[in-house]
Amino acid sequence: MTLSDAPEKLGLIAGNGRFPFLLLDAARAHGLQVVVVAITEETDPEMNDRAAADAGVRVHWLSLGELSRLIETFRAEGVTRAVMAGQVKHKQIFSSIRPDWRLAKLLLNLRTRNTDMLLGAVAKVLGDEGIELISSTQYLEPLLAKAGVLTRRTPDAEEEKDVVYGRTVAQAIAGYDLGQTVVIAAQACVAVEAMEGTDATIARAGELFRTLGVGDETTLRRALTVVKVAKPNQDMRFDVPVIGVATIEAMKAAGATCLAIEAERTLMFDPAAIFSAADEAGITIVAM
Template sequence: MTVQQGKIGLIAGGGDLPARLVDAAKASGRAVFVVALEGHCETPEALGAPYEIVRLGAASKILGQLRAHGCVDVVLAGKVQRPSFASIRPDLRAAKILARIGLKSLGDDGLLRIVGQELERDGFRLIGAHEIMRDLVTPVGVLGAVSPDDQSRADARRGLEIARILGQADVGQGCIVQQGLVLAVEAIEGTDEMIRRSAEYARPGPGGVLVKSSKPQQDQRLDLPAIGVTTVEQAYQAGLSGIALFAGGTMIIDREAVIALADRYGMFLVGLSLPDGYDHDK
């Protein structure tokens, strides 16, 4: 898909990805305006672009700011802790959205889909982070100097199956498997907490495998799971053998640095494709 020219509106959460997207967009000659989500985007002044801090529930203000600054394309990027209804404090526009989808969709893939639909309804073009930074998406194969052994490959495949089932139920995007045993699955706590928790249940012998996958029903422009150097560091501290990612459905932030760190720790990093005969849409 070819990204149009014009200003990019970045709705930014936390982490390193928003700043990298700003740099990549500017390097391609495109201006960026940032809607920094209050309480999630920690240092908007460091992003290197004009910004406005807006709370998550202020839908009218978010859309108004994007429109006022002449944004054509809009991308959502960065970590956003899944909110409760009380913490959103919805304005009238957001309240109408929530009334339409129901509270059961809060924090789920369904809520992200509605956000995308609202942006497009207002005339913006929703794009994925990977459309700005082409090297974000995980390719198939071993990505570093370390290859998984037979046990780790089996754990990775088992983990991918579990992660896809979790995703289909709209629960999470990852799990950790060691020697065929599921040590932890990801829910609202996020990847970092899941990794830390898994260390409490690790068995003797070869370490487990962190597996991340997009949800089968997921809009690829929204909230693709991502790892970075911090993920590798935490996986190493938890005693994991490596990381397996669903190729084409996950992102690696600062790929060269991630691979280098995994190599230094003797951990594998691999992109997995779905096996033949697997239903890609379920």
Template sequence: MTGQHAGEPIGIIAGGGQFPLLFIEAARAAGRQVFVAAHRSETDESVADAADRACWVKLGQLGKIISFFKEHGVSETVFLGTITKTRIFRDVLPDLKGLTLWNKIDSRQDDAILRAVADALEKEQIRVLESTLFLRHLLFPKGVLTRKKPSAGQRRDIEFGWRNARSIGELDIGQCVVVRDCSVMAVEAIEGTDAAILRGGALAREQAVVVKLRKPRQDFRFDLPATGVGTITSMRQVRAAVLAVEAGQSLLFDRDQMIDAADAAGIVVVGVEERADGTLDY
């Protein structure tokens, strides 16, 4: 199957977090050489150290990434890890190819930028693969993961939050909403999930319900919703009560540690699926 050929090089366009490092380990176990385009001020040094070869780039240096991949025979790549989205207003330093692409993009929203970059790479015969290649076991499972289960009122908040999260996803605004008593406390935008949790949780005072979904037209190749121990840490700070995540469409990092932290804080963690008729399945 294309994208899984043992011995062939594979590229990573890496941001922050542990996802790139986990992918390197899995790709190497599958017999692949790994070449990383690492972003300065975002990617951890350990990612570059673990790669067969790494190239450090700044945001917007698309031409440098393409040249690096072609130099090492890379014809397949993945987008992995986080980029601090507010940096697009202060830290973009595009090369000629990056600037040309940037000027062609009508929207500065996540999906529009990433799809444009992916299209540019594929025009250079560098295919962009799903970020979950080799790592599908990290997808969020369905069901209640914690000892504590959601109450009837919290289930109503999950359903209310789900509808609102789906709506903001349709508009490519964000992936997460914070609600309480069927009122929206915060909508995630460019600031990211943790900041939205802290803002919405402070307004709710306590018992906030956090709902995080994949955007309806979101491409599995990039920017899947992700949660982990840090999500629980943010929720604990504002005494939030429930984390509901779309099962099978989101990433879950450090599962055991995350669930232990949630249990210790009395937080409910649940993976939810949406049925064809729009009802939710826990």
């Protein structure tokens, strides 16, 4: 095989969850050789098994703060295009890492230390080093939510009101990069996502309702609506809204009955399993 015949390489910066594995499968289906930079604090160790089973996958393990090693690894592997896939917990980004000199310098120069600002700065550093960061949805477009009601049950009138109100609130907080999810009941905001993540926000809303007591008088409807949006200027290279079966399980446990997401801007991991779990739980999902 000549150099011109060698498969194109894609760098994959892998966070936690199933997202990196889905993107890895999609990239391999496109005939790409994948160089995975697995984050020690986040990536599932199963990534080693995938590399062992597929000669087209190479894995390098790095700590979250090792930006210089990330660049050196991609350079040594001949990677010029890369993608981020999988969550890195927000609180870990700003508390648990030990940054190398390059990342420390980057952090010191940030105007604000939110996730978008940090990842955007990392993307610029990679670009300056000849490594283009591309959209994490590029190989996963079939998994983007299509507009409409996606489950058997449609939202009822009260859920529709909660969705309208919830979208207004969610879009406002997303504009400040505070989170992308809110939980609503009777047009009242029960919980707002911050650094804890979507599932923890849903659980917190459910716990709040449980503390009211079954026999207590309350003006709040006891069914929760979850609204998840993209940021107003969502950079699809990172932090793309995602739902999975775990989202439905968290909603079921919390007593949530409706999930509203953004069409064409939300990734669904295993849509068939999501819809089946939602239908079984009586949860309606609508993409707008």
